[in-house]
Amino acid sequence: MSKDLEPAALDQWYVIESSEDLRSDQPRRTRLLGRPILGERSASGTVTIEERTEEGETLRKLPCLERYGYVWTTLGAPVKPLFDMPEFEEDGRRLVVCGVLTVRTSPGRIVENFLDLSHFPFVHTDILGAEPMTEVTPYKAKLDESSGELWVTECGFYQPQAMAASSGAAQVDYLYRVPQPYAAVLYKSSPGKAGAFDLIGIFPQPLEETLCDVHCFMLVYDDVSSYEGMLQWQQGIFLQDRIILENQRPARLPLDPKAELPSRADTSAIQYRRWLKNLGVEFGVA
Amino acid sequence: MIRLYDFVLSGSCYKVRLFLSLLGQDYETVPVGFYPAKEHKKPDFLQLNPLGQLPVLRDGDLVLRDAQAILVYLASKYDPSGSWYPDDAAARGRVAMWLSFAGGELMTASAARLHDVLNYPFDVASLREQARQAFVVLDDHLAEQELRDCPWVAGPEPTVADIACFPYVALSNDGGIARDEYPAIERWLARVMVLPGFIDMPGILTPWSGEAAEEPAA
Ligand SMILES: N[C@@H](CCC(=O)N[C@@H](CS)C(=O)NCC(=O)O)C(=O)O
Ligand SMILES: [Fe+2]
Numbered sequence: 062m063s064k065d066l067e068p069a070a071l072d073q074w075y076v077i078e079s080s081e082d083l084r085s086d087q088p089r090r091t092r093l094l095g096r097p098i099l100g101e102r103s104a105s106g107t108v109t110i111e112e113r114t115e116e117g118e119t120l121r122k123l124p125c126l127e128r129y130g131y132v133w134t135t136l137g138a139p140v141k142p143l144f145d146m147p148e149f150e151e152d153g154r155r156l157v158v159c160g161v162l163t164v165r166t167s168p169g170r171i172v173e174n175f176l177d178l179s180h181f182p183f184v185h186t187d188i189l190g191a192e193p194m195t196e197v198t199p200y201k202a203k204l205d206e207s208s209g210e211l212w213v214t215e216c217g218f219y220q221p222q223a224m225a226a227s228s229g230a231a232q233v234d235y236l237y238r239v240p241q242p243y244a245a246v247l248y249k250s251s252p253g254k255a256g257a258f259d260l261i262g263i264f265p266q267p268l269e270e271t272l273c274d275v276h277c278f279m280l281v282y283d284d285v286s287s288y289e290g291m292l293q294w295q296q297g298i299f300l301q302d303r304i305i306l307e308n309q310r311p312a313r314l315p316l317d318p319k320a321e322l323p324s325r326a327d328t329s330a331i332q333y334r335r336w337l338k339n340l341g342v343e344f345g346v347a
Numbered sequence: 348m349i350r351l352y353d354f355v356l357s358g359s360c361y362k363v364r365l366f367l368s369l370l371g372q373d374y375e376t377v378p379v380g381f382y383p384a385k386e387h388k389k390p391d392f393l394q395l396n397p398l399g400q401l402p403v404l405r406d407g408d409l410v411l412r413d414a415q416a417i418l419v420y421l422a423s424k425y426d427p428s429g430s431w432y433p434d435d436a437a438a439r440g441r442v443a444m445w446l447s448f449a450g451g452e453l454m455t456a457s458a459a460r461l462h463d464v465l466n467y468p469f470d471v472a473s474l475r476e477q478a479r480q481a482f483v484v485l486d487d488h489l490a491e492q493e494l495r496d497c498p499w500v501a502g503p504e505p506t507v508a509d510i511a512c513f514p515y516v517a518l519s520n521d522g523g524i525a526r527d528e529y530p531a532i533e534r535w536l537a538r539v540m541v542l543p544g545f546i547d548m549p550g551i552l553t554p555w556s557g558e559a560a561e562e563p564a565a
């Protein structure tokens with residue numbers, strides 16, 4: 062049997078597949094928090110998700126939702142409903158579902174890297190950042206007590222090609238929302254609509270403590286790029302991160318306040334790690 | 348205009364992008380929905396390449412598949428110096444030998460990467476083992492080449508054989524294959540990365556990205 066997991070990991074909502082890719086002729090045999098999972102869609106379209114034994118026998122049916130282009134489940138009993146993203150209701154946005162990309166690291170490392178602006182010029186050179194414009198200007202990272210979400214706000218960065226639709230370099234405003242420990246969404250100035258923000262989100266599906274299938278989407282105002290152009294732009298960025306992520310040691314996210322932090326612009330990392338520690342997250346942390 | 352049917356994460360497409368950049372040749376790309384949509388297995392694309400593989404290159408009426416074939420064509424047509432595909436019987440033989448190795452034995456490293464990154468259902472342990480055997484062959488060969496003062500794969504100057512071999516070796520970490528045991532390969536990769544016009548692709552750690560990533564505050 063799998064080991065007992067703490068509520069802080071169990072009670073989150075996790076994506077196990079995109080709605081589009083979970084087809085009646087294409088079930089998804091996968092894992093979640095170290096346990097075998099089967100996701101299926103019936104011919105009439107109904108989705109069922111079950112937890113199984115290692116031998117493939119059904120243990121129990123799991124809750125399941127379809128939202129934001131994804132199929133979600135949980136192994137626990139979330140106190141909150143799946144977080145609301147009202148931007149999905151807004152007219153004129155295009156949704157790009159990037160496909161599952163597997164990374165050999167913990168979900169915490171993936172989220173922390175996603176929140177880190179300082180790596181842009183070095184890892185996403187000439188796209189999300191460029192030397193010598195490497196300075197991270199002061200920003201705020203704060204736990205919102207009423208929603209129980211971590212928000213990182215007032216970020217800005219100089220970006221040569223902020224989005225697929227960008228026609229040149231620009232100073233870009235950013236903010237990040239971490240609605241639960243293992244999911245994150247960023248908002249950045251949209252090159253396609255003045256004053257609006259484009260969204261990019263990552264939903265790591267932790268297969269094991271240090272192995273994740275990452276589901277990633279973009280929700281953008283962009284009337285110029287092809288779908289494939291936007292998709293491959295994001296997949297390219299992701300693979301630049303992947304090799305850095307896989308080289309970080311330890312692979313589990315260290316929560317000890319004395320542990321070394323990856324970069325100088327750490328406010329978001331410090332707050333993120335502190336939050337996970339206070340919530341009692343044990344899965345995927347060291 | 349040369350048109351490349353392309354996928355950003357494909358090392359085989361990168362062979363062509365890299366070479367076009369080294370030649371300073373203009374081209375346009377058509378991004379093909381390789382993942383997750385598998386457009387390369389659908390009828391529209393199969394008309395272009397019945398094998399259902401990327402890359403494909405179109406230049407005027409000519410449509411070519413297979414990265415190695417495309418490199419030979421591009422060098423023959425667009426390299427006035429002739430050095431990338433030398434016009435000498437023995438040299439061509441050596442180039443063809445390593446082109447075949449790039450499209451053959453080294454593709455096990457590509458398959459290991461498809462397994463690790465995109466979840467392809469392959470026997471990854473066996474693929475990594477085969478890739479390591481290919482790396483040993485390449486490493487031994489490059490070490491001998493260095494002793495002969497002939498530090499490139501097929502001779503004293505870089506050729507299309509270097510370009511064909513480079514991507515999946517440089518991307519091996521993506522597929523869980525470390526290169527610590529192949530010092531001659533590491534030195535050769537470093538030589539390729541400083542060729543004028545060199546471009547990287549996601550997943551390749553260049554000396555500059557690697558160091559910077561460890562110490563971003565520097
Ligand atoms: N011999 C071809 C093989 C290229 C190849 O394997 N391409 C991959 C993408 S990197 C592909 O299209 N795979 C799909 C398949 O083989 O079904 C070449 O060297 O160009
Ligand atoms: Fe990144």
